Amino acid sequence: MLKKCIFIIGFALMSQPLFAQLPDFTEMVEDNGKAVVNISTTQKIAQVGDEENDLPQIPEDVPPQLEEFFRRFFQGPGRGFVPRETKSLGSGFIISSDGYVLTNHHVVKNADEIVVKLNDRRELEAKLIGSDESTDVALLKVEAKNLPVVAIGSSKKLRVGEWVLAIGSPFGFEQSVTAGIVSAKRRSLPGGNxxxxxxxxxxxxxxxSGGPLFNMKGEVVGMNSQIYSRSGGYMGLSFAIPMDVAMNVVEQIKTNGKVSRGWLGVQIQDVTRELAESFGMDRPYGALVSKVIAGSPAEKAGIKIGDIIVEFNGQEIETSGELPPIVGMTPVDEEARVKVIREGDSQTLEVKIGLLPDQEQLAASENQEKIVNRLGVVVSELTAEQREQLQVDKNGVLVQDVKNGPALDAGVRRGDVILRIQNHTIRNIADFEEVVSNLPVEKSIAVLIQRRGSPVFLALKIEK
Structure with missing residues (x-):
């Protein structure tokens, strides 16, 4: 009996430090819960008829004098386009005592009415001050004073493995509290460049969505925005917008009424292990430039296809997904230092950051670009999967498109891999561009391609 008591006491003493290490979130919730709000939106959508009946439409060939008769016969008096309301729910948090509220852009997108429900059960109609679809941040304003506010922290100081807490309204259950740890930082997601x-x-x-993510100091370090799920519900992967990004958007909306972003003007991709080897790098890192947009800040600064951007304004670039957010938050017209690896050597270029054009302008300018090489082909680097599929061990560039020109006349097709031009081995896009720019005119040129696993020589000629 004595031994059993000693064992129980010993186990309790051993367990006490383990329990002591677990965080207590109660005070944090009590201090910050009042500043977290529920957001409901209403959108009016016009539809024909009503929700209970599928009404036939008036025939298009009806004479004008009979249109009223058919309208009454088919649709009944007063029927036609009637508004249908759709509602959505989200979360948000108060960032100033005079009524500024932060939430996600997708929570309030296309809303005709936005209602903010406070912790004390008050419901206030909100005005949309501005929003930014690219970062999924929206700023609202309610008419109220002396509101409880959250403390804004910096996501830069957040560490992987650190405890964090979320407050929000999942499925409409207000003031729900959940906790976990930071799994990773600087994640790049599709559509979240x-x-x-x-x-x-x-x-x-x-x-x-739109609710706050707190650190253990009670500071908001992120805004919950997305989940990875195959079922529509939680599966262990949640993503939050860093508060440094969100507050940058807020300041721009308050100051300028819109969000402006820095622009470099390049298309980039990750450096794979095979590409790193072909570029003479000891390991894969950085953002490989696969295209330089004509007239862009990058072109003016001398950045070239095949350059690998490894540092931007002193910040190291490990993956291509890390570069766009850094460039986007750089003020327009600011001089930035871009370190690149070119043909095995590193060099630093000075770039004057431009203003990111909207997508329509960018697409229009790209469509107007001339073919950047004399052969009339658009090429890209080969990924590891493409090499395995096309049976290309090393070297070569993939033909993405063929325009009118010497390559088309010679029989080059989309999906071919260009391995050699004359006696020059094509290791990557940089080799391809250099060799093509120096090809002679009015002279037959041998091009070795690989098609469906078989090498084939083609002869082409560049006209004057």
Whole structure:
């Protein structure tokens, strides 16, 4: 009996430090819960008829004098386009005592009415001050004073493995609290080129969007925005917008009424292990430039296809996804230092950052660009998967498109891999561009391609 008591006491003493290490979130929730709000939106959509009946439409060939008769016969009096309301729910948090509220752009997108429900059950109609789809940030304003506010922290100081807490309204259940740890930082997601997301394992579900992510100091370090899910619900992967990004958007909306971003003017991709070897790098890192847009800041600064951007304004670039957010937050017209690896040597270029054009302008300018090489082909680097599929061990560039020109006349097709031009081995895009720019005119040129696993020589000639 004595031994059993000693064992129990010993186990309790051993367990006490383990329990002591677990965080207590109660005070944090009590201090900050009042500044977290529920956001409901209403959008009016016009539809024909009503929600209960599928009404036939008036025939298009009806004479004008009979149109009223058919309208009454088919649709009944007063029927036609009637508004249908759709509602959505989300979360948000108060960042100033005079009524500024932060939430996600997708929570309030296309909303005709936005209602903010406070912790004390008051419901206030909100005005949309501005929003930014690229970062998924929206700024609202309600008419109220002396509101509780959250403390804004910096996501830069956040560490992987650190405890974090979320408050929101999943599925409409207000003031729900969940906790977890930071799983990773600076995550790049599809459609989120200008946001280095914070990844956590905090349980987030529909309705949590726009809610705050707190660190253990009670500071908001992120805004919950997305989840990775195959079912529509939480699966252990949640993503939050860093507060440094969100507050940058807020300041721009307040000051200028819109968001402006820095622009370099390049298309980039990750450096794979095979590409790193072909470029003479000891390991894969950086952002490989696959295209330089004509007239862009990058072109004016001398950045070339095949350059690998490894540092921007002193910040190291490990993956291509890290570059766009850094460039986007750089002020327009600021001089930036860009360190690149070119043909095995590193050099630093000075770039005057431009203003990011909207997508329509960018697409229009790209469509107007002339073919950048004399052969009339658009090429790209080969990924590891493409090499395996096309049976190309090393070297070569992939033909993405063939325009009118010497290559088309010679029989080069989309999907071919260009391995050699004359006696020059084509290791990458930089080799390809250099060799093509120096080809003679009015002379037959041998081009070795690989098609469906078989090498084939083609002869082409560049006209004057």
């Amino acid at each position: 200008y946001v280095p997301f914070i990844q956590t394992d905090v349980a987030i579900n529909p309705g949590n």
